[in-house]
Structures are given as C-alpha cells and as structure tokens.
Amino acid sequence: MAADVTETVPEAPWWGWAPQRPDGGVPEGIRRVLRERFGAELPAGTPPVAAADAVLPEPVLSAAARAALAAAVGAPEPSVPEPGAPEPGAPEPSGLEPSGLEPSGLEPSGLEPSGPGSSVPESSKPAGASAPPAGAGNAPAPRGSVSQRHEDRLRHAAGKHTPDLIRQRAGRPIGAPDAVVRPASTAAIPAVLAACVQHRVAVVPFGGGTSVVGGVAPLRGAQHAVIALDLTGLTALRSLDETDRTATFEAGIRGPALEAALAARGFTLGHLPQSHQQATLGGYAATRSAGQASTGYGAIADLITGIRIETPSGPLELGGRGPASAAGPDLRQLVIGSEGTLGVITEVTVAIRPRPTQKAYGSWAFPSFAAGAEAVRALAQHGSPGDLPEVCRLSDEEETALTLAQSAGTGTALLRRWLGVRGIHTPALLLGVWEGTDARVRGRRGRAAKILRRHGGVPTTGIPAAAWDTGRFGAPRLRDELLTLGVFVDTLETAAPWSRLDATHRAIAEAIRGALLAEDPGAAPHPATSAPRATAVQGHVSHVYRDGASLYFTFIAPAEADPIAQYERVKRAANAAILAQGATITHHHAVGTEHAAMLGDEIGPLGVRVLRAVRAEVDPTGIMNPGKLLGDGNA
Numbered sequence: 001m002a003a004d005v006t007e008t009v010p011e012a013p014w015w016g017w018a019p020q021r022p023d024g025g026v027p028e029g030i031r032r033v034l035r036e037r038f039g040a041e042l043p044a045g046t047p048p049v050a051a052a053d054a055v056l057p058e059p060v061l062s063a064a065a066r067a068a069l070a071a072a073v074g075a076p077e078p079s080v081p082e083p084g085a086p087e088p089g090a091p092e093p094s095g096l097e098p099s100g101l102e103p104s105g106l107e108p109s110g111l112e113p114s115g116p117g118s119s120v121p122e123s124s125k126p127a128g129a130s131a132p133p134a135g136a137g138n139a140p141a142p143r144g145s146v147s148q149r150h151e152d153r154l155r156h157a158a159g160k161h162t163p164d165l166i167r168q169r170a171g172r173p174i175g176a177p178d179a180v181v182r183p184a185s186t187a188a189i190p191a192v193l194a195a196c197v198q199h200r201v202a203v204v205p206f207g208g209g210t211s212v213v214g215g216v217a218p219l220r221g222a223q224h225a226v227i228a229l230d231l232t233g234l235t236a237l238r239s240l241d242e243t244d245r246t247a248t249f250e251a252g253i254r255g256p257a258l259e260a261a262l263a264a265r266g267f268t269l270g271h272l273p274q275s276h277q278q279a280t281l282g283g284y285a286a287t288r289s290a291g292q293a294s295t296g297y298g299a300i301a302d303l304i305t306g307i308r309i310e311t312p313s314g315p316l317e318l319g320g321r322g323p324a325s326a327a328g329p330d331l332r333q334l335v336i337g338s339e340g341t342l343g344v345i346t347e348v349t350v351a352i353r354p355r356p357t358q359k360a361y362g363s364w365a366f367p368s369f370a371a372g373a374e375a376v377r378a379l380a381q382h383g384s385p386g387d388l389p390e391v392c393r394l395s396d397e398e399e400t401a402l403t404l405a406q407s408a409g410t411g412t413a414l415l416r417r418w419l420g421v422r423g424i425h426t427p428a429l430l431l432g433v434w435e436g437t438d439a440r441v442r443g444r445r446g447r448a449a450k451i452l453r454r455h456g457g458v459p460t461t462g463i464p465a466a467a468w469d470t471g472r473f474g475a476p477r478l479r480d481e482l483l484t485l486g487v488f489v490d491t492l493e494t495a496a497p498w499s500r501l502d503a504t505h506r507a508i509a510e511a512i513r514g515a516l517l518a519e520d521p522g523a524a525p526h527p528a529t530s531a532p533r534a535t536a537v538q539g540h541v542s543h544v545y546r547d548g549a550s551l552y553f554t555f556i557a558p559a560e561a562d563p564i565a566q567y568e569r570v571k572r573a574a575n576a577a578i579l580a581q582g583a584t585i586t587h588h589h590a591v592g593t594e595h596a597a598m599l600g601d602e603i604g605p606l607g608v609r610v611l612r613a614v615r616a617e618v619d620p621t622g623i624m625n626p627g628k629l630l631g632d633g634n635a
C-alpha cells in the first residue's frame with residue numbers, strides 16, 4: 001500500500017528523525033548487505049546521550065531583549081524557567097565575547113565546538129553550563145512564548161544533517177540559540193523582528209528543522225545573541241479557492257497537516273520531499289525544495305503562486321494578481337531560496353491539484369546507468385505531455401545492486417535470471433509512478449513503456465515501484481538506526497545537463513569512493529559491482545527536466561573514530577568534483593553554511609554582490625540568519 005501522505009508522525013527527537021524502535025529497526029536484509037559489504041558483524045552502537053547530559057553554552061540574552069521579545073509574542077515575562085539567563089536589569093552585552101557561540105567556532109570550514117560547554121564529558125562541563133531546570137519538563141513551550149529551557153534550546157541547536165546528528169547524539173552541538181521564540185500568530189512577527197533589531201539579536205527562522213546544509217545553525221554573526229524563531233505553531237489554512245485551484249497557508253504547517261487540509265477538500269499539493277513528515281511549507285519555500293514527485297508536479301518554485309515575507313524593513317507581498325505578470329523581474333523567485341536571510345516567510349499560496357485516486361506503477365531494467373539516462377532523456381524530450389511519470393527514479397548499478405541484495409526472496413532470484421538471459425548483469429533500475437484521477441494514468445504508462453523499451457528497457461513489473469511508494473519516507477529513520485550501529489551514512493545532491501550527466505555521475509561517485517577509502521586504500525573490490533568492498537556509494541536520478549536531471553548520492557561506510565573528519569573529507573572531494581564538472585552546488589538541499597563558500601562559483605562575484613545589496617535593503621542591520629547562503633554573516 002502506498003504511504004499515507006497525511007499521516008502525522010511524532011515530532012523528531014533532538015538527536016534524530018524518529019523515536020527509536022525497541023527492536024533496533026534495521027531490517028535483516030539491510031543487515032545482511034552491510035555484513036557482506038563491510039565483512040563483519042556490525043559493532044554494538046552508541047545510543048544518543050540523555051538530553052540532560054548535552055552541554056550547551058550559557059544563554060546570552062539581555063533582560064531588556066527578553067522583555068521586548070516576550071511583549072512581541074504576548075508572553076508573560078519570563079514565560080518559562082530560564083537557567084543561567086542574565087538577571088533582569090543586567091547590562092546589555094557590549095560585544096561578542098560573553099556568548100558561548102563564538103563565530104570562530106561556527107565557520108562552515110571548522111564546525112568543531114569552540115565555546116564553553118562544547119566538550120562532551122560530564123567532568124569537563126563548564127561551571128554554569130546550562131542543564132535542564134528541575135521540573136521544567138520536556139513538553140514544548142506553548143505558542144506565544146520565549147523559552148530558554150535546556151531541551152528547547154537543544155532541540156533548536158541543529159538541523160538533521162548527519163554531522164548535526166552525530167554532534168547532537170554525542171551531546172555536543174556546535175552551539176544553541178539563546179532562546180526559542182514561538183509567535184502565536186503571524187501578526188506578532190513584525191514586533192519580534194523590531195525587538196531583535198533594537199537589541200541586536202540574530203534571528204534563525206526555524207521550520208521543521210530538517211535542513212541538511214546548516215541552515216538552522218544558531219549563528220549570531222555580529223549580533224549580541226541569537227534566537228530560533230520556531231514557526232511550527234503557524235499552521236492555518238487561510239483560504240482555498242477551488243476555481244483558481246490555489247490555497248494559502250501559514251508557513252509553519254508541516255507536510256502531512258498541509259496534505260490533510262487539502263485532502264479534506266479533494267486536493268493535493270503533491271510536493272513530497274523525503275522529509276515531508278517533518279518539514280514545513282515555509283521551509284520548502286525558503287530552501288527551493290524539490291519533492292519526490294517533482295518530475296510530475298514541479299518543484300516548490302513552480303508551485304508557489306504567491307508569498308508573503310516579513311523583513312526587518314517591512315512586509316513584501318508578492319504574486320497573486322494574475323497567473324503571470326510582466327511587471328519586472330519575478331521577486332517571488334528572490335524570496336524562494338532566500339533561506340531566512342531576507343526575512344520570515346509567513347504565508348504561502350500554492351497551486352493545488354485534484355487528489356490522485358489512481359496510480360500506475362512500472363519498472364524497467366537497463367544494462368547501465370548511462371543507458372537508462374538516455375532512455376529517460378528520450379521520454380522527457382520526445383514523449384507526449386504526461387508520458388513522464390510523476391515520480392521518475394533511475395538508480396545506478398550500485399544502488400540497484402544494493403536494493404536487490406536486500407531481498408533474498410525467490411522473486412529477486414528470478415528477476416536476476418530474467419535479466420541475465422537478456423544480457424543485463426549489472427542492471428540500473430528505473431521506477432515510475434503515474435498518478436491521476438482516472439484510468440488515463442495507465443494509458444500514460446503504456447505510452448512511456450513503448451519509448452523505454454525502444455531504448456533498451458526491460459520491463460520488470462510494477463512491484464519495485466510499488467514497494468518504493470510504500471517505504472518512501474522510511475530512510476531518515478533508518479539513518480538513525482545505522483548511526484547507532486556505528487555505520488556512517490549521508491547523502492549529497494547536484495544536477496547536470498543531459499550532455500554531462502553520466503560523466504558527472506561517474507566523477508562524483510569516484511570522488512566519494514576515493515575519499516571514503518582514503519583511510520583504507522587496499523580494500524578489495526566487491527565481486528558483484530566492482531565497487532570497493534568497504535564502502536557503498538550509490539546514486540540515482542529523481543528529478544527529470546527536458547534539459548537535464550538531478551543526481552543524488554548516498555554513501556555508506558563503517559564510521560571512523562572521527563566521523564566528522566570522515567564526512568568533511570568526503571564532502572570536500574565531492575564538492576571539488578561537482579565544481580570540476582560544472583554542475584550545480586545544490587539541486588534542492590539549498591546552500592546554508594555548507595555550500596556558502598561555493599556560491600560565488602555558481603553565480604559569480606557580481607551575483608553575490610546583487611544578493612548582498614538586496615539583503616542590505618531589507619535587513620540593514622544584518623539580523624536575519626547570519627552566515628547562511630552568503631556565508632558572510634553581516635556584510
């Protein structure tokens with residue numbers, strides 16, 4: 001059965017994606033593959049430390065700033081216990097020194113903690129390091145609050161990138177916001193920003209916190225303090241117009257609640273990133289996100305018809321006057337992808353479609369990734385409208401091998417034999433999901449099948465695509481469990497034109513593999529795939545365009561003693577390959593701190609200056625999400 005896109009899930013734990021399962025949660029098929037690859041039983045893992053043992057820097061927020069923020073959100077002041085916070089009447093901090101969040105420790109290139117409270121062992125906790133106050137409890141603070149509770153700050157200390165999780169699980173995040181502010185309504189946001197300008201407090205807009213590029217890192221830049229502005233209380237469906245097929249939501253609504261609100265009226269947005277169960281609409285917009293079905297529905301930039309952003313200089317309300325406009329450049333596109341650096345997105349209007357009631361699945365095997373990519377290109381360029389499936393996913397040889405290896409069933413054995421007879425020994429598998437409201441979806445699949453077969457595709461039934469649809473949101477939880485087992489796993493992504501897609505795919509996979517093996521250069525190749533045994537570097541295409549496609553890589557290896565260094569080694573090598581190939585630094589994960597140093601390579605020095613000039617206009621004092629996108633904090 002297909003995954004239910006309206007299914008709500010528990011809020012992510014501060015150290016991962018989902019609460020741990022008592023059984024460990026790693027299916028036997030995956031354990032077997034890991035054993036085969038890494039040649040040994042997996043070691044017993046390290047579970048996350050208790051929240052109380054996580055060491056955070058002392059919060060720094062003047063009493064005056066706290067009072068102004070409390071007034072802005074209508075909270076009694078102080079709204080929750082505030083361990084270690086400055087006493088009311090304490091002088092305004094005069095510089096950067098008092099905070100535990102020294103910018104030097106928070107640079108993208110050197111993310112190791114450097115401030116007080118950064119070390120793990122209990123014995124080395126600094127005097128006065130914040131700990132949960134007795135009786136404070138773990139329930140999130142209510143809307144309309146300013147919280148300095150230990151667990152609240154811990155929950156807002158990082159996103160969900162593997163290095164974030166490794167640090168969080170060890171109880172040593174790179175920093176923490178000085179307070180978590182939860183507005184009760186969008187109307188409170190201008191006052192929050194005004195208070196932050198007045199008291200020189202940096203603002204990190206915080207949606208689902210699923211950033212994998214450091215987008216919610218609690219950086220202060222040149223401000224005195226930093227708050228996480230938690231927007232997940234702002235969830236209203238403001239309007240739905242069935243004639244125009246648009247809906248306006250507050251920006252903090254998460255994916256499942258948004259789909260449930262639309263489903264109640266017979267519609268869908270169809271924007272389903274793998275992070276859908278935790279991420280918010282505002283986060284999608286701020287990161288220029290793309291969903292798993294973006295080939296059919298379009299990415300979020302294609303789906304947004306109107307957007308409202310509160311900037312420190314005032315509101316901008318963009319779009320919505322007509323289906324298109326020639327009134328100058330489209331400023332919506334400046335806000336989409338602005339990553340919180342221009343202001344807080346408060347409302348988003350999106351194009352909606354009738355909820356699909358019919359699905360058709362199909363899978364085809366190709367002799368190689370390159371052959372499969374050629375077939376998908378033909379479908380995109382020569383097919384009729386609708387031939388391309390909503391979900392179009394082409395796995396490379398390695399990803400296909402690892403997927404098939406997880407199933408020891410007779411079905412898989414038969415499939416291998418069926419493909420072997422047809423000369424396909426290292427298959428690359430293409431999965432397609434066609435969605436719609438009537439039987440035409442099967443006609444679309446039929447037309448696509450003809451094109452794919454003409455390009456060498458061997459049909460392998462709809463079962464693999466249907467199985468993917470069932471488990472499509474499972475991987476983030478699995479990552480938690482693998483980290484606990486001592487397995488390092490992370491992902492990265494890019495996009496390239498068709499003419500360079502295969503070469504880019506090979507160059508990046510080789511770069512990742514080489515970096516992973518740098519500590520183990522003698523590792524023997526895997527007999528089935530010729531990939532080195534001690535790693536798994538798998539890739540796929542999941543977003544298809546007329547002129548090219550995305551490339552997404554997952555890399556897996558036994559965790560080294562210093563997994564952050566392991567990650568940085570791989571990321572450096574992959575980035576160099578991406579730049580050498582002339583591919584984009586990010587297709588949908590965004591820039592954050594992680595890719596900020598590469599932005600100039602992509603848009604040029606003048607492009608960077610243009611973005612800075614825009615930011616200087618809407619945020620002259622530099623409070624909005626310092627260090628992200630442009631990477632320079634406050635220039």
Ligand SMILES: Cc1cc2nc3c(=O)[nH]c(=O)nc-3n(C[C@H](O)[C@H](O)[C@H](O)COP(=O)(O)OP(=O)(O)OC[C@H]3O[C@@H](n4cnc5c(N)ncnc54)[C@H](O)[C@@H]3O)c2cc1C
Nearest residue numbers: 207208209210211215273274275280282283289290340345
């Ligand atoms: C397991 C996993 C799978 C993922 N899969 C995908 C995928 O398939 N496709 C994809 O595109 N991405 C994916 N991502 C990345 C991430 O989920 C997206 O970037 C998502 O859009 C972030 O939404 P969020 O609400 O969690 O934003 P957050 O992580 O809270 O914030 C992301 C950035 O946006 C800013 N921001 C958030 N809300 C606002 C707002 N209202 N106004 C202004 N700025 C704001 C933040 O300051 C930050 O810079 C994945 C992440 C994980 C961990």
